Amino acid sequence: MSTDPGAVLRQLRNERGWTLTDVSKRTGLPVSTLSKVETGKMSLSYEKLLRISAGLDIDITQLFATPSPAGATSVKLSGRRSITRAQEGSSIRTSTYSYVYPAADLLKKVLNPMFIEVEARSIDEFDDLMRHPGEEYALVLEGRCEFHCDLYAPAILETGDSIYFDAAMGHAYVAIGPDPCRILSVCSADSHELKSTLRPVNGDA
Template sequence: MSETDPKQLIKIARENGAEEFAEPLDLGSRVRDLRKARNWTLEQAAQQAGLARSTLSKIENGQMSPTYDALKKLAVGLDISVPQLFTPPVKDQINGRMVITKNGQGTAHATTTYEHELLADGLTKKQMLPYRARVRARSIDEFDGWVRHDG
């Protein structure tokens, strides 16, 4: 799991969380669904999380209430944050759905050299990350080397 500020993860979970009065979440089913989405056996998931297979089985079957330490290990093993264990899964979207982001209403992310505005935040499982960028830097010297990415 990448190093991320835990306070930021909580903020993201709250901002992206469900409605105020969400249905109760069955933690055991959620953990099982997350494991199966990765095509992991109970043994593989337990090994990833650093938990005993029997412990993970009891959590999935609702026979055990996990400690915070166990929840943290589960989250790290599944490469998610602890709040995401309690966040209902996002339902698949319908293809062809459209979202309009009006000028200035996208999520803003500023860096020292750019101002980024994320577009189409309402769409999940996008094949790309649409955004609008405005260059803040006024000199090539303000850039710290070349920007590189795998794409």
């Protein structure tokens, strides 16, 4: 199932009585960008998704969950469990990656798993390297990729190879060759760190 984060953002904003300007102040994203996201005219990078989730004080996976009916109350879970079948999961596509988020129904997770289809074939396709709080583990499930980061030389990762790193370093995955490259990534991020780190960036579109 693919859910539009823009529709979820619009519902959350309306439920809270916020304008696009209010959301812009909380996330640091321009009003024009937020408007395009809500109307489905623009996709979002993972970093911007994190900034929106931090500004709205929600788990990032809530942006991919089916909006709750008006007046519905959240249920506190005990002994949480979530099963995601093959070909299921909330998904979103950006210019460089296609993401599928399993266990999207569980909010406030300690770990955030993602299946990433690497679309980028050159590091030049990235406006900036991605960075976010916490640590990240990535396992190459299919294909080959080149891992780029701030502090180390690029590294080639083959099928079955994995990497664990400090996600505060700028980083990016670039597919090598014509074959698909698919990665399982698991990120850790503290919600308080997100809110303190993902502050408005002047001129970010």
